[in-house]
Amino acid sequence: xxxxCSGPPVGALLARASHLFNAAVGDALxxxxxxxxxxxxxxxxxxxxxxxQVLAAQVGLDKTTMxxxxxxxxxxxxxxxxxxxxxxxxxxxxxxxxGERLRRRGREVVAATExxxxxxxxxxxxxxxxxxxxxxxxxRLGASGTGGSCV
Amino acid sequence: xxxxCSGPPVGALLARASHLFNAAVGDALxxxxxxxxxxxxxxxxxxxxxxxQVLAAQVGLDKTTMxxxxxxxxxxxxxxxxxxxxxxxxxxxxxxxxGERLRRRGREVVAATExxxxxxxxxxxxxxxxxxxxxxxxxRLGASGTGGSCV
DNA sequence: TATTGTTATACTCTATAACTATA
DNA sequence: TATAGTTATAGAGTATAACAATA
Numbered sequence: 001x002x003x004x005c006s007g008p009p010v011g012a013l014l015a016r017a018s019h020l021f022n023a024a025v026g027d028a029l030x031x032x033x034x035x036x037x038x039x040x041x042x043x044x045x046x047x048x049x050x051x052x053q054v055l056a057a058q059v060g061l062d063k064t065t066m067x068x069x070x071x072x073x074x075x076x077x078x079x080x081x082x083x084x085x086x087x088x089x090x091x092x093x094x095x096x097x098x099g100e101r102l103r104r105r106g107r108e109v110v111a112a113t114e115x116x117x118x119x120x121x122x123x124x125x126x127x128x129x130x131x132x133x134x135x136x137x138x139x140r141l142g143a144s145g146t147g148g149s150c151v
Numbered sequence: 152x153x154x155x156c157s158g159p160p161v162g163a164l165l166a167r168a169s170h171l172f173n174a175a176v177g178d179a180l181x182x183x184x185x186x187x188x189x190x191x192x193x194x195x196x197x198x199x200x201x202x203x204q205v206l207a208a209q210v211g212l213d214k215t216t217m218x219x220x221x222x223x224x225x226x227x228x229x230x231x232x233x234x235x236x237x238x239x240x241x242x243x244x245x246x247x248x249x250g251e252r253l254r255r256r257g258r259e260v261v262a263a264t265e266x267x268x269x270x271x272x273x274x275x276x277x278x279x280x281x282x283x284x285x286x287x288x289x290x291r292l293g294a295s296g297t298g299g300s301c302v
Numbered sequence: 303t304a305t306t307g308t309t310a311t312a313c314t315c316t317a318t319a320a321c322t323a324t325a
Numbered sequence: 326t327a328t329a330g331t332t333a334t335a336g337a338g339t340a341t342a343a344c345a346a347t348a
Contacts, residue, residue, distance in 0.1 A: 006281065010265050011172035013284040018169035020288065021162035053306065062340060067308060089306040089347045114161050120286055129283045130157065132276055133164040136268070137171065204329065213317060218331060240324045240329045 021117060028113045032105055038078070039110070041069060042095055042103040045079055049094035078102060172268060179264045183256055189229070190261070192220060193246055193254040196230055200245035229253060 026036045034042075037059075044050075044058040056066040070093055073079040078099030084090035095103065118126045177187045185193075188210075195201075195209040207217040221244055224230040229250030235241035246254065269277045 006278070007285075009261055010269060010277075010281060010284070011169070011176055011261070013281065013288065014165060014169040014172055016291070017284055017287055018162070018165040020291070021165055025162055051306075063307075064309085064341085065339060087306085087348070091307065110160055110162070117287070118161060120289060121283060125283055125286065126161075127157070128279060129287070130161060130164065132272060132280045132283070133161070133168055134158070135271055135276065136168055136280070137164065138271060140167070140171070202329070214330075215318085215332085216316060238325075238329085240322095242330065 021114065024117055025110055025113050028109045029106060032102065032109055034078075034102060034106065037069065038073060039103070039106040041073060042078060042099055042106065045093050046095050046100065046103055049082060049092035051084070051090045052093055055093055073099070172265065175268055176261055176264050179260045180257060183253065183260055185229075185253060185257065188220065189224060190254070190257040192224060193229060193250055193257065196244050197246050197251065197254055200233060200243035202235070202241045203244055206244055224250070 022036065029036055029039055040059055041055065044055055050058075052066050052070060053063050055070075056063045059066075061069065070079065070081070074081060077096060079093050079095050082092045082094055084092050118129070121129060173187065180187055180190055191210055192206065195206055201209075203217050203221060204214050206221075207214045210217075212220065221230065221232070225232060228247060230244050230246050232242045233245055235243050269280070272280060
């Protein structure tokens with residue numbers, strides 16, 4: 001457990017790297033006319049239509065914050081609200097055809113941007129980094145956010 | 152440059168890991184009566200006394216935001232403002248004895264917290280992760296933030 | 303009574319513009 | 326004229342509380 005003086009704290013490096021990726025991906029998505037949050041919402045809502053609160057929990061937002069976020073996507077024609085026949089309190093959020101197209105383009109853009117940033121590491125370094133981060137996060141994955149499929 | 156479907160995007164993993172570290176370190180520092188920002192400010196101001204704006208640039212804050220931040224540290228007796236005899240517009244920020252003690256304790260707390268989080272990776276994994284992140288950040292290190300010394 | 307979505311509201315954080323005192 | 330620090334102010338972003346419709 002003894003820790004020598006081995007450079008800057010890992011937390012600082014992680015914060016920088018995370019910021020670097022967020023900024024690059026955000027810029028790339030902006031060119032497609034959306035934001036990182038918008039894209040993540042489309043990802044979360046894709047597949048089966050979901051109640052807003054479920055969506056909020058998936059992305060880690062408050063339900064009140066989610067209202068405006070979904071409003072925005074609706075205004076852009078990327079998702080639509082449907083009443084749930086089984087429970088009329090619920091408003092199911094469904095991705096439209098146009099939203100689906102944007103989501104697919106977003107995936108490509110995110111992948112390309114990340115590939116570029118990770119280029120320096122080479123294929124092996126890339127896999128190592130991914131593996132180390134996954135080990136670091138351990139069981140904490142899948143609780144919320146972009147779990148599951150391949151973005 | 153071809154990218155297969157190799158799991159969740161690295162950006163998401165980095166964001167999670169960064170958040171994990173920030174939260175853990177923040178909690179640990181809270182027990183010592185300070186915050187991550189407060190600690191980073193003490194780190195940045197330690198050594199020679201510095202003008203507020205230099206400090207602001209180091210930490211990546213606006214000069215107006217820095218005023219309140221330094222006010223807070225002054226109120227807690229952790230730093231003090233001194234007039235610069237060479238230029239009376241400048242207010243040099245100097246870490247007090249008490250601030251220096253807190254800074255040293257903070258370093259220990261941060262190191263211990265990180266060591267615990269990184270424990271799963273083993274010594275080799277820890278060094279690999281640090282190396283990969285440093286390569287990833289490339290020349291971007293040292294521009295601002297916790298550059299230089301060992302925390 | 304509890305829950306989904308909604309609104310209104312307050313709070314935090316940060317940045318912009320304008321002011322002072324020095325240079 | 327320009328700069329360091331300060332203040333006042335406005336803008337995001339977020340969360341808390343209260344309300345309507347429904348269960």
